[in-house]
Amino acid sequence: MTTAEVALAPPAAKATDSLSPRDRRLGKLMLAPALSYIILLVALPFLLALFLSLTNSSAGSLDFSFVGLQNFKSVATSAVFLRALRNTFIFTFVSQLLVIFLGNILARALLKEFRGKFLVRFLILMPWAAPISLATLGWLWIFDSTFSVINWMLKVTGWLGPGQWYYWLGDTTLGMVAIITVHVWRLLPFSTVILLAGLSSIPAEVHEAADIDGAGPLAKAFQITLPMMMPILTVAVLFGAVFTFTDMNVVYLLTRGGPYNSTHVLASLAYQEGVLGGDVGRGAAVAIFLVPLLVVMAVMMLRVSRRAEVT
Amino acid sequence: MQTRRQFIMKGGKLVAAGVAVSAAGPIIFARGAGAADKTLKILQWSHFVPSYDKWFDPFAKEWGAKRGLEVTVDHVGFADVVPRATAEVAAQSGHDIHMFIGLASAFEEHVIDLKDVVGTLEKKYGKQVDLALRSTYNPFTKKQFAVSDMWVPDPGNYHKKIWTDIGQPNGPATYDDLVKAAPEIKKKYPQMQIPIGIGLSQDIDSNMAVRNMLWCHGGSIQDKDANVVLNSPETLAALEYAKRLYSVGMTQAVLSWNAASNNQAFNAQETSYILNSISAYRTAQANNLPVLEHYFFVPALKGPTGIMLASEHVMSGYVVWKFSKSQETAKEFLVALIDASRESMLGSQLYNFPSFYGAAADPGTPMNKKIESGGAWIAKQCNNDPFGSKPADKLALLAKSQPWSTNLGYPGFANPAEGEIFDTYVITDMFAKAATGALSPKDSMTEASNRAKEIFNKWRKKGMVPGGSKDR
Numbered sequence: 001m002t003t004a005e006v007a008l009a010p011p012a013a014k015a016t017d018s019l020s021p022r023d024r025r026l027g028k029l030m031l032a033p034a035l036s037y038i039i040l041l042v043a044l045p046f047l048l049a050l051f052l053s054l055t056n057s058s059a060g061s062l063d064f065s066f067v068g069l070q071n072f073k074s075v076a077t078s079a080v081f082l083r084a085l086r087n088t089f090i091f092t093f094v095s096q097l098l099v100i101f102l103g104n105i106l107a108r109a110l111l112k113e114f115r116g117k118f119l120v121r122f123l124i125l126m127p128w129a130a131p132i133s134l135a136t137l138g139w140l141w142i143f144d145s146t147f148s149v150i151n152w153m154l155k156v157t158g159w160l161g162p163g164q165w166y167y168w169l170g171d172t173t174l175g176m177v178a179i180i181t182v183h184v185w186r187l188l189p190f191s192t193v194i195l196l197a198g199l200s201s202i203p204a205e206v207h208e209a210a211d212i213d214g215a216g217p218l219a220k221a222f223q224i225t226l227p228m229m230m231p232i233l234t235v236a237v238l239f240g241a242v243f244t245f246t247d248m249n250v251v252y253l254l255t256r257g258g259p260y261n262s263t264h265v266l267a268s269l270a271y272q273e274g275v276l277g278g279d280v281g282r283g284a285a286v287a288i289f290l291v292p293l294l295v296v297m298a299v300m301m302l303r304v305s306r307r308a309e310v311t
Numbered sequence: 312m313q314t315r316r317q318f319i320m321k322g323g324k325l326v327a328a329g330v331a332v333s334a335a336g337p338i339i340f341a342r343g344a345g346a347a348d349k350t351l352k353i354l355q356w357s358h359f360v361p362s363y364d365k366w367f368d369p370f371a372k373e374w375g376a377k378r379g380l381e382v383t384v385d386h387v388g389f390a391d392v393v394p395r396a397t398a399e400v401a402a403q404s405g406h407d408i409h410m411f412i413g414l415a416s417a418f419e420e421h422v423i424d425l426k427d428v429v430g431t432l433e434k435k436y437g438k439q440v441d442l443a444l445r446s447t448y449n450p451f452t453k454k455q456f457a458v459s460d461m462w463v464p465d466p467g468n469y470h471k472k473i474w475t476d477i478g479q480p481n482g483p484a485t486y487d488d489l490v491k492a493a494p495e496i497k498k499k500y501p502q503m504q505i506p507i508g509i510g511l512s513q514d515i516d517s518n519m520a521v522r523n524m525l526w527c528h529g530g531s532i533q534d535k536d537a538n539v540v541l542n543s544p545e546t547l548a549a550l551e552y553a554k555r556l557y558s559v560g561m562t563q564a565v566l567s568w569n570a571a572s573n574n575q576a577f578n579a580q581e582t583s584y585i586l587n588s589i590s591a592y593r594t595a596q597a598n599n600l601p602v603l604e605h606y607f608f609v610p611a612l613k614g615p616t617g618i619m620l621a622s623e624h625v626m627s628g629y630v631v632w633k634f635s636k637s638q639e640t641a642k643e644f645l646v647a648l649i650d651a652s653r654e655s656m657l658g659s660q661l662y663n664f665p666s667f668y669g670a671a672a673d674p675g676t677p678m679n680k681k682i683e684s685g686g687a688w689i690a691k692q693c694n695n696d697p698f699g700s701k702p703a704d705k706l707a708l709l710a711k712s713q714p715w716s717t718n719l720g721y722p723g724f725a726n727p728a729e730g731e732i733f734d735t736y737v738i739t740d741m742f743a744k745a746a747t748g749a750l751s752p753k754d755s756m757t758e759a760s761n762r763a764k765e766i767f768n769k770w771r772k773k774g775m776v777p778g779g780s781k782d783r
Contacts, residue, residue, distance in 0.1 A: 056769065056772070056773070058417065058727075058769075058773070059393075059396075059397040059400065059417060059418075060396075060397070060400060060417040060418035060419065060420055060421055060727070061400075061420045061421070061773070062400070062401075062403075062421075063420070074765070079758070144572075145562075145563065145564035145566075145567045145568070145572075146504055146505070146564050146572070146575070146576050146579070146581055147575070147579070165504070165562070167562065167563035167564055167566070167567065168567075169566075169567035170512075170562070170563035170564050170565070170566035170567035171563050171566075175567070255513075255567065256512075256513045256514070256569070257513060258512050258513040258566060258567060258736075258743075259511075259512060259513075259563070259566035259567060259743055259747075260513075260566070260739075260740040260743040260744050260747075260749060261513070261736070261740055262749075272734075272735060273735060275393070275394050275397055276393060276394065276734045276735065277731045277734045277735040278393075278397070278417045278727070278730070278731055278734065279731065279766075279769070
């Protein structure tokens with residue numbers, strides 16, 4: 001549907017007015033499972049976390065008392081928390097940048113016709129389908145500080161000289177590099193598929209018309225492809241960013257936040273403090289720090305997805 | 312584990328029971344309580360020596376079958392023991408018995424007092440080993456919150472050929488030996504990645520190793536009365552030692568190790584000394600690895616203070632949840648498990664050491680000789696390993712490991728604050744930061760001490776930890 005058609009379409013409210021009472025009941029019934037799911041598994045746990053962050057609740061107890069903002073004050077002055085906050089932003093920003101960049105290259109490659117395209121598509125989707133715990137175990141060996149296959153290859157090719165070694169998971173910077181690498185590997189298929197759908201939806205006539213008008217590759221990329229891809233690109237970025245902000249699996253399985261709590265993101269730190277350490281109130285406070293940012297992202301996501309729907 | 316069919320059947324029965332309850336009222340409740348007592352659900356870790364699980368599961372089921380009970384045993388990885396307990400407490404349902412491999416003290420409020428079980432066992436077998444008592448009893452609340460059936464010694468594992476080549480065929484005896492040996496090992500074995508393999512990472516083995524270092528330098532987190540005394544010249548000495556050792560004998564690899572890494576490094580002959588139980592050795596045996604003939608053990612190392620201590624490697628702590636409907640059955644099972652201490656030790660290939668030595672005594676031994684007799688039986692196994700050690704007395708030193716083994720929380724009792732410090736890696740991070748120079752030893756100690764005091768104060772407010780008047 002084009003923008004002009006959307007403008008001519010009757011307002012949505014009027015469309016619902018025309019529904020019969022039976023259809024309305026059916027509509028509510030159809031929505032009920034999704035709404036129940038959101039209320040029970042998203043809204044209630046969120047409200048519970050908000051509530052717990054204001055208490056001294058611990059894992060081994062059901063009793064607690066209100067401590068106001070004490071947990072927030074305590075974590076905000078903790079060096080580990082500040083490091084985790086910084087890591088969360090680095091983790092999200094760098095991995096999303098790489099995912100979109102590499103996803104774009106892959107999507108463009110997959111637009112072309114070539115032999116074995118089906119197999120390539122299948123292989124690209126594999127990381128998305130593989131259980132993260134299993135996949136990370138493989139990566140754990142790849143980045144192992146003693147037996148890293150990357151290091152052995154670099155040694156064989158002469159990149160690493162005698163006594164040189166990369167301690168992927170034992171170094172604060174390399175640890176983050178490893179975490180981002182695995183996360184990019186994991187998100188790339190999803191991003192590629194979304195971008196591929198976006199690229200496929202651009203009518204060939206538009207590019208043909210631009211060719212006739214003498215537009216070069218750069219002009220076509222920035223004046224046709226990018227503007228037309230923008231809504232779907234934004235959805236991919238926002239979805240990936242929210243997913244990355246709230247993810248703890250890769251960090252926890254690869255480094256467990258180490259060395260010395262230097263590679264934690266907020267989600268993994270919240271798990272360590274709240275579940276492993278048993279300080280549920282403090283863990284909830286760490287987790288809740290993400291909420292304002294996620295709310296802004298969610299609003300943006302909804303607005304963009306609505307725009308993407310009608311253009 | 313349940314099959315999907317069993318799950319659906321049980322779910323169906325549950326729904327049917329719910330409907331029936333609403334119709335029949337209190338009569339059904341009484342029947343329900345009786346039915347619950349016919350089952351026993353046990354949450355158990357996946358043992359580091361897999362043969363133990365093969366012994367434990369049939370043992371539990373057979374014990375139940377003899378009494379007309381259905382016993383279910385579920386295994387989880389060691390890292391999931393605490394999260395699983397947290398979830399079950401929050402849900403107020405789950406297993407009847409939960410096995411902890413570290414400290415169960417944080418869950419004290421939700422478990423029943425097992426004083427009567429320990430009383431029964433002491434009448435049968437005499438006192439339990441001191442470190443087991445100190446890990447399962449809270450003297451402040453006077454509650455026996457868990458019962459320990461076993462503990463695991465944590466000796467040093469050394470590569471005999473390498474240490475012989477540098478003139479110490481019997482391996483290291485002091486912490487100073489490690490610092491002196493590391494450059495020698497580097498010289499003789501330049502290809503070896505990590506001459507001394509003591510973990511400084513966020514994992515269970517490192518957590519114990521750094522405590523050993525701390526204690527042997529005279530430091531500790533708390534004193535015997537649960538005052539936080541981490542901020543001390545002794546702690547500083549331990550951190551400065553760690554810095555020296557790291558610079559001469561370790562690499563960043565030890566900052567990333569998980570529970571299996573030191574085993575793997577030793578078995579691949581990439582390190583000459585690790586602190587571990589015998590599970591790594593049993594793996595080397597099972598796979599007939601080249602390291603096997605050089606695989607030997609030493610007791611805990613002596614520090615400059617003359618203190619020679621190592622943390623237990625695993626301390627079992629079985630709790631019975633208050634929400635369990637089979638509490639009496641659970642207590643009976645725990646007594647039966649400790650009755651089978653010999654089988655348990657053999658099932659684990661000498662990994663498990665009985666917490667009640669008397670339970671390993673020869674049948675018919677008089678009460679006052681039971682602990683001695685049990686100790687003799689344990690020594691007999693270690694002196695002539697039935698699981699094929701060459702030489703057969705390779706594990707002999709384990710029989711004498713009790714004097715140099717201690718509990719988490721030394722020199723005091725284990726408590727929830729010590730547990731939280733353990734589980735959030737406050738001490739490993741302190742050592743890692745000081746060793747690598749990320750912080751100076753003094754700053755690292757101050758940071759850890761402040762966090763430790765914060766954690767202790769929180770638990771003191773909850774009335775579960777004493778002390779505080781002499782915090783440093």
